[in-house]
Amino acid sequence: MASKRILLICRKAPYGNALARAAADMALAAGAFDQELAIAFIGDGVWQTIDQQDSTDIQQKNHQKLLSAFELYGISESYVEAEALTERQIEPSRLSLAAKPVNQQQLSELFEQADMLLTV
Amino acid sequence: MEMIVDQQTILLDKEGFLKDLSQWNPQVAEQLANNEGIALSDDHWEIIDLLQQFYREFELSPAMRPLVKYVGQQLGDDKGKSIYLLALFPGSPAKFAAKIAGLPKPDNCL
Numbered sequence: 231m232a233s234k235r236i237l238l239i240c241r242k243a244p245y246g247n248a249l250a251r252a253a254a255d256m257a258l259a260a261g262a263f264d265q266e267l268a269i270a271f272i273g274d275g276v277w278q279t280i281d282q283q284d285s286t287d288i289q290q291k292n293h294q295k296l297l298s299a300f301e302l303y304g305i306s307e308s309y310v311e312a313e314a315l316t317e318r319q320i321e322p323s324r325l326s327l328a329a330k331p332v333n334q335q336q337l338s339e340l341f342e343q344a345d346m347l348l349t350v
Numbered sequence: 351m352e353m354i355v356d357q358q359t360i361l362l363d364k365e366g367f368l369k370d371l372s373q374w375n376p377q378v379a380e381q382l383a384n385n386e387g388i389a390l391s392d393d394h395w396e397i398i399d400l401l402q403q404f405y406r407e408f409e410l411s412p413a414m415r416p417l418v419k420y421v422g423q424q425l426g427d428d429k430g431k432s433i434y435l436l437a438l439f440p441g442s443p444a445k446f447a448a449k450i451a452g453l454p455k456p457d458n459c460l
Contacts, residue, residue, distance in 0.1 A: 255457060262413035291409045299408040302416040 236260060236267045237344035240275035244293035245285060250278050253350035254296050261303030268307035268344070269300075270337060271329065276314045281326040294326045311337060355381050367449050374452030382450045386439075390450075394438055400424055401451040411456040414444040 238257055242249040260267040271279050283294040300308070308329040315322060315331060322331050332340070341347060351362040355378050361369040366385055368374060379398065383390045390398075404412055404420055412420060414432065422430020435443035444456050 258410075258413070259457070262415050264415070295407065295409045299410055299412075299416065302408075302412070302419050304415070 233264075233266045234345040235343065236265060236346045236348060237340060238267060238269045239347060239349040240269065240271045240278060241273045242278075242350065243274045244278040244283065245288060245290055249350050250275075250293060251291070251296070253348075254278075254293070256348065256350070257305055258296075258299065258303050261300070261305045264304065267305055268309070268340070269305065269329075270309040270311070270332075270340060271314075272311040272337065273314050276310050276318065276320060279308075279310055279325045279327045279329055280320060281324055283326075297327050300327070309337070309340065353381055353385070365449075365455065367455050368452050371452055371454070379450050379452065382452075386446050386450070388439065388446070388450070394450075396425065396429075397421065397435065397438060397447055398451045401447055401453060405451075405453050411448045411453045412444060413456050414442075417444050417447075 238253060238260075240250065240253045242253070244250045257267055257269055278293055278297065281294065283292055285292045300306075308327055309332045310325065310329045312331040312333045351364065351366065353360050353362065358373070360373050360378055360381075363369055366382070368378070368382075380390055383394070388394065400421060401412070401417075403424075404410070404417070418430055418432050418435065421435065428434070432443070435447070439446040448454070448456055
């Protein structure tokens with residue numbers, strides 16, 4: 231059976247609740263079991279992808295470090311919403327992840343192509 | 351569950367992982383390995399050191415597949431094979447090596 235193409239959509243900021251962490255754990259689990267998974271950061275989810283995160287003072291694990299494990303887990307396809315970066319004045323050069331900026335039109339096409347959408 | 355190492359009481363969970371990760375030291379590792387029937391050689395220590403490096407880098411205990419890949423990247427393709435890791439840590443290398451290295455149990459581990 232051909233594996234389903236999963237698109238994981240991350241809409242939450244990296245800290246403040248456990249949802250960003252849960253989504254990343256889901257991605258890593260899919261990677262560990264060799265599932266085909268792409269990940270898209272949209273809206274406030276783009277905050278997950280920026281560099282120089284320091285979570286020491288809130289005693290949380292560093293989300294940037296977690297995302298940097300994606301490559302080892304075979305997750306190489308990731309996208310960020312270009313409009314969300316612009317609205318938040320985040321320069322694409324600040325992304326810690328090799329994520330591809332795509333506009334909302336291109337995102338809709340990615341949604342269409344996926345067999346399964348997971349939104350966190 | 352608990353074990354005594356060097357007159358110190360070390361608390362373990364029901365699967366034998368350290369409850370307090372800060373209690374890890376090389377003597378504790380020897381005893382944890384002993385519990386799994388493994389006598390630690392230099393080859394074992396090389397993997398244990400690498401796992402601790404992985405944990406510092408990603409704040410995560412690796413599942414088997416990424417562990418194999420990471421070992422391959424860091425120590426060369428000869429060692430980056432599941433059969434090599436299975437020979438050192440029979441049964442479930444990602445789980446047993448994480449346990450002996452004093453890391454949390456890997457999440458995505460059967």
